[in-house]
Amino acid sequence: MSDDWNMAIDAPAPPNATQKPLAPALSASTGVEATVAGETRVIFGGCNYLGLAHHPRVIEALREAAGIYGISTGASRTTTGNTLAHEQLEERLARFFSAARPGHTVACTIDGLTANMAAFEALAERRTEAVIDERAHRSLVVAARAAGLQVNLYRHLDVGHAVELAERDPAGTVIATDTVFASTGHIADLASLVRSAPNDVGFLFDECHGVGVIGDGGRGVAIALGVTDDRVVITSTLAKAIGAHGGFVLATSDCIRRIRSTATAFVGTTPVSPALAAAATEAIDIIDQEPDRVRRLQDRASRLTAGVALYADARVPAGFAWHTPIAAVAFAPDDAMTRVRMRLTERGLSVPLVSYPGGPAPSYFRLSVTSEHTAEQVDQAIACFAEEADDR
Ligand SMILES: Cc1ncc(COP(=O)(O)O)c(C=O)c1O
Missing domain, CATH: 3.90.1150.10 (Aspartate Aminotransferase, domain 1)
Incomplete structure (x- = not known):
């Protein structure tokens, strides 16, 4: 060979x-x-962790929804591009996390990158600074800067350093990190981060490699560590363990309302194909059923x-x-x-x-x-x- x-x-x-x-x-x-x-x-590569990208039910859901809606909505969800497939996916995701995060809702985005953009856009209404792990996925840094936040990097996994940087202006700061680091599998100690940071600090945790992978039923690192309070915004992709394509933000309904009404990464884009939204919904059903x-x-x-x-x-x-x-x-x-x-x-x-x-x-x-x-x-x-x- x-x-x-x-x-x-x-x-x-x-x-x-x-x-x-x-x-x-x-x-x-x-x-x-x-x-x-x-x-x-x-x-032994890639991130199709649960094999769902190839699951016959996921593929069939995609085919069926393409037959119903076509491939593209051709417009933003705030004009003529909203479909039941998108709303059902958001409801299904909120239900997936609801036991640990009751009352928190979901906004779906085109991918994990735009989930970070939409989340930072909403957070930037009250915050001015993002304190980010130096080895975090680059989309966090790009998204924070695009939202107009000043970015300061903390040493990899160093909770003390993150807290020290956040203490300069707690109410103006969001601490952001990957929960599972894609290239090494390192896992951030979110519990210690949230416990040690001043009360006013906000958090954005990117669970692209945590959702579907870590914790009972694949609810992710934050829930596995009991980090579920209202200050924590979760972002993730639908393209890795979920096996489809797209992204989402899970947060308080107030934060999600702001994303849906003002975030360019949500309002100013054509959403993910309704066929992929239906495929993702089916994949989440499978995670719960199997x-x-x-x-x-x-x-x-x-x-x-x-x-x-x-x-x-x-x-x-x-x-x-x-x-x-x-x-x-x-x-x-x-x-x-x-x-x-x-x-x-x-x-x-x-x-x-x-x-x-x-x-x-x-x-x-x-x-x-x-x-x-x-x-x-x-x-x-x-x-x-x-x-x-x-x-x-
Ligand atoms: C940690 C992390 N965040 C964000 C993203 C972006 O997600 P997507 O590929 O859905 O845009 C990735 C994808 O590689 C990732 O690994």
């Missing part, structure tokens, strides 16, 4: 590249297996975590009971990484080699598992790393 597949899809940008190359185009994907140039590999899916993901995630524990860069709050399905692994020197790639290739596996800032090395393997990987497949990937460690 040639190594072109892995090399091509995983290759980091050359140092002098002005533009990050795209990965080679997939010609087919089942979520667990993907095909490039006629060659199919078991892939609780084993989240449990299976947790099983694979704990298997991965245990299997690479000796050489992965893992950071979770003390005593946290949930495992992240993401592991960041690096070996020095470079030829060790090459040997791991060869082992993966020989077994027909692919793990993206990424070069995001903030990882354990300039380039490292970002492994992710889904509920649809078998335990044996996870073990095979782990073995490629264990063999390298054994040979040292």
Whole structure:
């Protein structure tokens, strides 16, 4: 089996590249297996954590809604582009979180990026400053700046530093962070953050890698940690564990009303396709009806975590009971990484080699598992790393 597949899809940008190359185009994907140039590999990458992007009921819901509404509404939801599919999705999401966040409502956006934009636009009516984890997803920084907030970065996962920066003007400040960091699987200690910050501070937690993944029934890190008060605004995507496309903000009804009436990221855009809204609603039903899916993901995630524990860069709050399905692994020197790639290739596996800032090395393997990987497949990937460690 040639190594072109892995090399091509995983290759980091050359140092002098002005533009990050795209990965080679997939010609087919089942979520667990993907095909490039006629060659199919078991892939440990991406964020389709519950396999819902390929679920027959989700695909059927999309088809049916496309037949009813067409593909695009062709207009903003404030003019002629509102559909029952969008309203049903917002109601379904609010119900998904309602046990932990009663009375909180939802506004859907085009994606996770615009969810952050809409949330910061609403928060900027009362706040002037965003204090953001230095390794947070760049959409948080971009969205805060777009909303006119002054951005100050705190050291990664450093609650004390975040609080110190927020104390300068608590009533004017929003502390924002990813709950699960996409490239390393690190989990932010939201409970400690909320407990330690002054009462007037607001919070925006990006749960793009938490919803569907962490906590009972996949309600996310904030709910798993009991962080549910009115000061906390949650944003997330519908394109990862939910398996569809779109984004949403979960907050008090007052905050959601402001988003719906004034946020450009909501008012000034054509919403996500009604077909995708219906697909997302179906996916959330499946998460509730098939609780084993989240449990299976947790099983694979704990298997991965245990299997690479000796050489992965893992950071979770003390005593946290949930495992992240993401592991960041690096070996020095470079030829060790090459040997791991060869082992993966020989077994027909692919793990993206990424070069995001903030990882354990300039380039490292970002492994992710889904509920649809078998335990044996996870073990095979782990073995490629264990063999390298054994040979040292
Ligand atoms: C932490 C985080 N926030 C926001 C986003 C943006 O979400 P979307 O892809 O739906 O725009 C992503 C997507 O990669 C993400 O990982």
